[in-house]
Amino acid sequence: MSSHFQLSPELDRNKVFLVKCSELEGRMDANTYHPKRTNAIRKIINSKYSHQKLGLISTFSKIITSSIIDTDIYVGLENIESDTGVFIESSKKETISSAAIFTKGQVLFPKLRPYLNKVFYACFSGICSTEFHVLDSSIVANKFLAYFLSLDVVVIQTSLLMSGNTLPRLQTEDIKNLLIPIPPKEIQTQIVAKMDTAYAIKKQKEAEAQRLLDSIDDYLLDELGIELPEQEENTIQNRMFTRQLSEVSGGRFDPNYHFNIELITGHSANFEFIKLKDIIKYLPQYGANEPAVDGIRDCGIRYIRITDISENGELNNNSWKTAATIEDQYLLHYNDLLFARSGSVGRAYLHKDITEDSIFAGYLIRFIIDEAAANPDYIFFYCHSVIYKLWVNAIYRPAVQANINAEEYKSLPVPLPPIEKQTEIANHITKIRNQAKTLQQQAKAELEQAKKEVETMILGADEKKA
Known part of the structure; x- marks a missing residue:
């Protein structure tokens, strides 16, 4: 009979292990x-x-x-x-x-x-x-x-x-x-050259992806019939303009707001501008005021925070957290639109992943689009356009932490084509974003492959894979 203590084979050896x-x-x-x-x-x-x-x-x-x-x-x-x-x-x-x-x-x-x-x-x-x-x-x-x-x-x-x-x-x-x-210096040189090449390829593919993403604004503005003026020289004369008292009475007095709103809505467009409040089904909702905690991804409920959302409105899957307390009222549904009200103010995310349950945090605001009036994907893509960014720059209140509240988001001006045209625009932009994402994924995968090859050059092949 062996005198050595042994662990049960049913235990996860990455969590329970023996050390002499x-x-x-x-x-x-x-x-x-x-x-x-x-x-x-x-x-x-x-x-x-x-x-x-x-x-x-x-x-x-x-x-x-x-x-x-x-x-x-x-x-x-x-x-x-x-x-x-x-x-x-x-x-x-x-x-x-x-x-x-x-x-x-x-x-x-x-x-x-x-x-x-x-x-x-x-x-x-x-x-x-x-x-x-x-x-x-x-x-x-x-x-x-x-x-x-x-x-x-x-x-x-x-x-x-x-x-x-x-x-x-x-x-x-x-x-x-x-x-x-x-390793010998010549091996170090080979490794550096291999990694430099991998980074150059990554940079090239990411530049191609960025060119695709940059083309979206031109496409969207053209489809909407909006032509923004060329940026003028930043002189005092060009920054001066007038407004009637009746135009500002009871509203915002800061010049930045009126200047940018005029840029957005003061020019001809193919379609009428409506306000976001006109195409939502329910009143906007602020998220849960709960601390984020570690959890078990396979069986837990994700807690989506501003920091989880990229500038392009995609979720970062490397920062999975759950909340200390889960309330059903904050559960996300397909096509729920979230806006950041502070921090990365203006950032937008359209919830698509229903393979796992998720709730959203308090610095995010949920809007539910009336799909009979507007295509949620079109609204989401519009909320990544240069026009939307002008509006964010106009509406947010500079402070220690910039802020846009739910009432202000409801006032967002949106050019609204017929639903068929919205769908056409959304499908075209989706295609461009998918092409860009494929290039980004290829760039990342090729760099990771180069790292694995370099690790093998230095340490030899993994015995388990050999």
Whole structure:
């Protein structure tokens, strides 16, 4: 009879596992010894190349500045795209009191939420959030280091080393202890070239996708017979205009509102402008005022928040949460239209996925379109047009957090063709968006394939797949 304790084969080995007492070192939390992490480390140790701890092959720069000027290029975590490390330019610079200095060719590695995989190889010099470690290696090429740190074999480890619930982060010592393979320089060069090519292909496909998406505005304006004037030079003379007192009495007095509303409705169009309130079945509804919590996706109810909705109105499936309390009154139905009332104010989402139950959060407002009067897809696509964005810019109230309430959304002017024309427009835009989405998915898939091939070049083939 065996004296070894064994787990039942019915248990999920990713949640329940055994560790020998002799294998315990340093941290005592279970995730440190999770099979996924130990297997990832074993793959690096068993690779054909020597390896060393990150802290021994890289310096961790700690140059901090509080002298920040407007011309500084600032990199926050929000400026780095997940899984790709691509820099996303932003005209907005958050209020910062201090930042880390980095130079071109260094590597920015995040301390916060490592599962988002936001490793950045600096292609310029600038300043960054102190939530990044600034790395510089004289042992391996920095670009090779950046590419390796973004591979699954590293993300699996760091995701299991996080501490803290609200702001899960990595301890510096855990980052310094990450094992880094050291291939010959010619192999590093081959890997960098392979990844550079994959990123170039990704960039090309995404540019093609963006050109398709950019064409939607021209198509929609043409179909609606709306011709917006060319943007005039920003002079005092061009910003001056007059209104009769009767036009503003009892309403908004700010000039930005009247200027943009005139741009939208003050020109000829093929169809009459109606207000959103004229084509809804019920009064708008604010969402649930509940905290988001972790849940089990396969059997839980999703809690859709503003942060889950992309600029194009698509759901981010990497941020699944449920709510602390579920109330039926907030359950979403097919073709429910949601608007963000603050934060990413004006953002719109049309609910289509009825394969899982979902409710919506309090900073979103639900509108239910009367489908006898309007096609929900047409209204949704209109709410991503340049005309709609002009209206948002006119209507929102500048404050610490911009806001558009339900009553203001009800006043949204919408050019309304006959229902058949709405459907024709919606079908055409759907086709364009699907073509763009296919290109984006191809770009992502090809980059992921390149990462897998690079991981195999460094660590060898996965024994389970071999």
